Amino acid sequence: MQGKVRALCQHCHKCPAGRPRGLCWGCYRNLEIRNRYPRRFVPKGIPDRFCNPPLPPYPTRAPAGSREKLAVLCIRAMLGYNLWHPDDGPPPDPSELP
Numbered sequence: 607m608q609g610k611v612r613a614l615c616q617h618c619h620k621c622p623a624g625r626p627r628g629l630c631w632g633c634y635r636n637l638e639i640r641n642r643y644p645r646r647f648v649p650k651g652i653p654d655r656f657c658n659p660p661l662p663p664y665p666t667r668a669p670a671g672s673r674e675k676l677a678v679l680c681i682r683a684m685l686g687y688n689l690w691h692p693d694d695g696p697p698p699d700p701s702e703l704p
C-alpha cells in the first residue's frame with residue numbers, strides 16, 4: 607500500500623494528477639483540455655529594485671564622498687530607494703580633492 611495519497615486529475619477525476627495544472631498525463635497532452643485550466647504557479651521572478659527604484663523622499667545636503675553621504679546612500683539602498691536624488695548636494699569642488 608502506498609503511503610502518499612496523490613490528488614486525482616481535476617478534469618477526468620480518474621488518473622493521478624502528475625502534470626501541472628492538476629491534470630493527468632492524458633488530459634495535459636490535450637491542448638483543448640489543458641487550456642481550460644489556468645496555471646497555478648505564475649513565476650514572478652525576483653523583484654527588480656535596481657532598474658527604476660523610486661526617488662528618495664528628501665534630498666541630502668551631505669557633500670559627495672563624505673561619511674554622511676555614504677550613510678545616506680546605505681539607508682536609501684536598505685529602503686529600496688534610488689541612491690541619487692536630483693537635488694542632492696553638489697559634487698565636491700575639484701580644488702579641494704586630494
Ligand SMILES: [Zn+2]
Binds near residue numbers: 617618619620
Ligand atoms: Zn485527466
